[in-house]
Amino acid sequence: MYKSKFVSDVLVFTVATEAKEGYIRYLDSAKELGINPVVLGFGQAWKAGKDIYRKSGGGWKINLLKEALIPYRDETDKIVLFTDAYDVIFVNNLNEILQKFQKTNARVLFGAEPFCWPDPELAPKYPEVKEGKRFLNSGTYMGYVPEILKLLEREAVEDTADDQLYFTKGYLDEDFRNEIQMKLDHKSEIFQNIYGVEMDLELYSEENKTGGPERYYAQYHSGHVKNFTEKYGTEYLSVKQITPEDGTAEWRARDLSLDQCMAKNCDVYFSVDSIAAITNNQTLRLLIEQNRTFVGPMLTRTGRAWSNFWGAISKDGFYARSDDYLDIAHNVKRGLWNVPYIGSCYLINATLLKRYDRKVLNFNSLHLDPDMAFCSKLRELDVYMYVSNRVDFGHLINYDTYDTTKTEPDMYQIFDNQKEWEERYIHKDYRSHLLPESVPQQPCPDVFWYPVGSEKFTKALINMMETYGKWSSGKNEDDRLEGGYEAVPTRDIHMRQVDYDSHWHYFLKEYVLPLQLKSFHGYSNHTPYAKPNFVVRYRPDEQAFLKPHHDTSTYTINIALNQVGVDYEGGGCRFIRYNCSVVDTKPGWILIHPGKLTHYHEGLHVTKGTRYIVVSFVDP
Ligand SMILES: O=C(O)CCC(=O)C(=O)O
Ligand SMILES: [Fe+2]
Missing domain, CATH: 2.60.120.620 (q2cbj1_9rhob like domain)
Structure with missing residues (x-):
């Protein structure tokens, strides 16, 4: 069977209804790699049910793509690359993606994940895999136009239906799977999602002060802060609390904390976000001993590659993966690493804060979230940032799926x-x-x-x-x-x-x-x-x-x-x-x-x- 060799044969599609931060990041990553996605559904209302965390409304994505492929029906050499927008970035260019795809010998390839969702009872029906993730993830897939169309047209699907379930059914039908040569990218060689990034970005943004899940987070969190300041506040020389009700934007609150540090004539500024679970009680001492201007402990989501630092950076200031990123994130390599970005927890030597005032060194940016903005300013000032995984310091809490509407x-x-x-x-x-x-x-x-x-x-x-x-x-x-x-x-x-x-x-x-x-x-x-x-x-x-x-x-x-x-x-x-x-x-x-x-x-x-x-x- 013919195998496309040309990047120009790859049609890239996504669905996004509005320019959320995750979408902007997705587009930026695409642009950086010379990829021009066709965006479907933009400006329309998302056809989702009540379950905003999951993939409801996925049927709509299927129907949009089906329609978009009508003009390509006879272009049998063309390859469709579909990804979600809000939680995906490109880290490889199309040539690399295409080559990897061809190596799999699939005509249709889907991303994989470790859990059988939305119907765990289908788990035993999946073929066993020796290595990697066993279950289908519908957020990213690619394949030749004829096979993709066979899959999309296999059954009618409601706009509000679950796309992952739809594709899972196709995959679990062994005859059909073989017919269209449908495979999963078990070892994430092509598809790696960055789960729920848009939630992180929205958490404290000013536009989101009413309603929505962010509100729950803020309320949930303020109780913990209150308990902490009541219990431990007296052990500090001074305590100043800025609450969500103050309406202070996150970048502003962070700037104020730098000023507060200076006002108190501090030696070091130590920042710990709520998602940073520091379990090593020697962390502060160990970081001070590194004697760096800016240093943070490496923190990862337990068992995942997601961390609080970047190994490399793309030209417009976003995440890029370095060769040794995974080795560092998984502690295969240990040490003190010079990196372009650290968030969630870090220590700043006050000499730096004395040298630059808030006009120069601050957390403010139109496009970047506060930590990213701060790090980009440090890079401009040629201040080196270090992350340490010389010992274990703790891990990152994942709030993306925290659902306070649930009992327990x-x-x-x-x-x-x-x-x-x-x-x-x-x-x-x-x-x-x-x-x-x-x-x-x-x-x-x-x-x-x-x-x-x-x-x-x-x-x-x-x-x-x-x-x-x-x-x-x-x-x-x-x-x-x-x-x-x-x-x-x-x-x-x-x-x-x-x-x-x-x-x-x-x-x-x-x-x-x-x-x-x-x-x-x-x-x-x-x-x-x-x-x-x-x-x-x-x-x-x-x-x-x-x-x-x-x-x-x-x-x-x-x-x-x-x-x-x-x-x-x-x-x-x-x-x-x-x-x-x-x-x-x-x-x-x-x-x-x-x-x-x-x-x-x-x-x-x-x-x-x-x-x-x-x-x-x-x-x-
Ligand atoms: O009451 C018990 O401990 C036995 C329960 C039981 O056998 C069952 O639910 O099948
Ligand atoms: Fe029983």
Whole structure:
């Protein structure tokens, strides 16, 4: 089959409705690399539903592109490169992109991501990959016009539908996938998103003082600042707080803080943003010891390449990736690095502030966000900036997905802020029970017992479910299930009803899989897939017990969420074959047992109060 060799064969498309900062950055990066994208939908209202964080309105993007390709229908050598606009930048020119694309031997290539979204239940249908990310991401793709059209025209799609789901269905249809030679860029050789950058930029911008998610962030954050100043304020020589209500723009507030530092005759200026989680308590001393004019600790989003510094810079002052960027970001190389940009946390020697007044050295810029503006001024003044990863200092918090409209929003942060999540929700003894020398407890034969969730974890789950409130009837008919029938029904709420199914699967993979491997040697080490996942509520006057049954699982996990003898009386789980019951269950402790054949079991009578457990049928 013909392979296009010419950059002029590549048609670049994006969809953007307005000139958000992310869009301007996208265009700048394109311009820098000589790329001229066709922008679809500009000036129109975004056809999105309520879910602004995700990709709703994606169907519209498909329909726009379909229409835009009509004139090219017969140009079979042309290649379409489609990307989202607000969270994408180009880091390679079209020639490099084209060459990489040709190497994949795909006729259609999509970006890949580590999570199966929006329907985690499709995960097992994906081909396994040895290396890299397994699941389709619809934010970036490219392919030859005929195959792209086949994909776009495979089914009709509503403007408000989810494009990722649409493309996922095409990909999971094996015959179709082979027919159009559709592949994923598993190792991100071509497609690397910079997730949610527009949110970072909008966070404190002046236009956004009312409504919208930024407002939530500001409110959420001010409580923490208040607590901090109340608790620790007296330990400082002076404290001055500028609140969101003051209406001060971010760059202005940052300028004022430099002036404040000078007014107090400071030696050094140390800036720490709310997204910088400094976990090394020697950070300030270590940075001062570097004896530099401007130095910051390297901070990354845990496990990601996203960091607070740039390895290189494009001509108009935006991000570019240096050869050694990833080695530094992943601590393969350690040291003190001269870099063109550092944000979020840095130390400035006051001699610099004395040398240049606020007219020259400030955070103000028309086009750049304040940290970028400041660094660009430092570059103009030939002040070298250094970032250190000589030791670990901390990490970056990711606010992009923080959704205060959720009950227990922190519970939903398991993907984006896993360190914080773990600290908050994983049992403090979890790790020690995983040690090779630790012998697992077995209250009944082949029923294993470990601490996994913290008190916050158990309380949050109960709160999520009780706030949602739509407990099932406990009857056999259950329209949440495929067959509409449950043989041994519990009164419960499924994780997916509170949008927690993908998070729960991640929890299973990260925290339950290691326990499974310790309990059942030689059983699969693939990512657990479980269905259903649900919280059960037992009460004497509702459902008080569960009759003997097998589970439709290879193994079942059963985590107690509250305290027998305090919150309820009775209850527990009895394994009939062994005439053995676990009645002294402990909140946050998980029981893991085979689901079928040997472990016929029942839920014992709750005689008083309310008993909650969370149950997953793993590998049904
Ligand atoms: O009440 C229990 O601990 C057992 C629950 C159970 O077996 C189930 O939900 O399948
Ligand atoms: Fe069961």
